[in-house]
Amino acid sequence: MPFDLASLLSAGGGGAAVAFGFYKFFGTKWLESKFQASIEKLRHQQRQELETFKISTNSSLDRLNKLNQREYEVLPKAWELLVLLQLHVSRFVASYKESPDLKSMSDPQFEEFVTQSDMADFQKTELRIAPDRNKYHQEITFWREYNSARNAYSDYAKFIMFNSIFFSPSLKDLFKKADEECWAAMSSRKIAKEAGSFPGQYMQFYEQWVKAMESLKNLMNQIETLVQERLNRI
Structure with missing residues (x-):
């Protein structure tokens, strides 16, 4: 029997078609x-994720900028303290030093020299009454230079210890090696002074501090190059 749409509609199929049309229209709207x-x-989630990423990225960049800024500040200071330390240590360990001939001075010249000196008052008093003025002056000059080198070493060592976290591993290692060489030179010179009556021991320590100062010079050349390169990148 052939399909007759008109017969279906007249038999109640019209209501079914209307219902189907109704479902199709509103069902499509609901799905849309x-x-x-x-x-x-999804868009909201993406916006939230993007915002979280931006915050995280900005926070990381902010930390990086602060670290770079701190490194930019401490590297020149570390170099400055190392140069000052090297100057003090070099002066202390120098084999030849010019020293005034206090014996040949007239009394007014000697008194003017003592008065204008930055020696402590008790040292000035002891110098005035010393049997050998030149020997006493050389002695106190040695220990004054030693104390100055020790103070410079202390300033440098503390700064490196407190701020080495901001240095690259290679620079950190070089700064610490410079510390060791300065201490070796100072210690060898001091021991040589105390062993002065034994020429063989004196020469042994002399060679040690000369070697330490040569090593320090090479280290400073490396440090200077790395510091300049690092500062140019920040």
């Missing part, structure tokens, strides 16, 4: 609404 809601939810 749900799809649009899903899209908006």
Whole structure:
């Protein structure tokens, strides 16, 4: 029997068609609404994720900028303290030093020299009454230079210890090696002074501090190059 749409509609199929049309229209709208809601939810999640990423990135960049700024500040200071230390240590360990001939001075010249000196008052008093003025002056000059080198070493060592966290591993290692060589030179010179009555021991320590100062010079050349390169990158 052939299909007759008119017969179906007249037999009640018209209501079914209307219902199907109603479902198709509103069902499509509902699906579109749900799809649009899903899209908006996804977009919202993406915006939140993007915002979180931006915050995280900005925070990381901020920390990096602060670290770079701190490194930019401490590297020149570390270099400055190392140069000052090297100057003090070099002066202390120098084999030849010019010293005034206090014996050949007249009394007014000697008194003017003592008065204008930055020696402590008790040292000035002891110098005035010393049997050998030149020997006493050389002795106190040695220990004054030693104390100056020790103070410079202390300033440098503390700064490196407190700020080495901001240095690259290679620079950190070089700064610490410079510390060791300065201490070796100072210690060898001091021991040589105390062993002065034994020429063989004196020469042994003399060679040690000369070697330490040569090593320090090479280290400073390396440090200077790395510091300049690092500062140019910040």
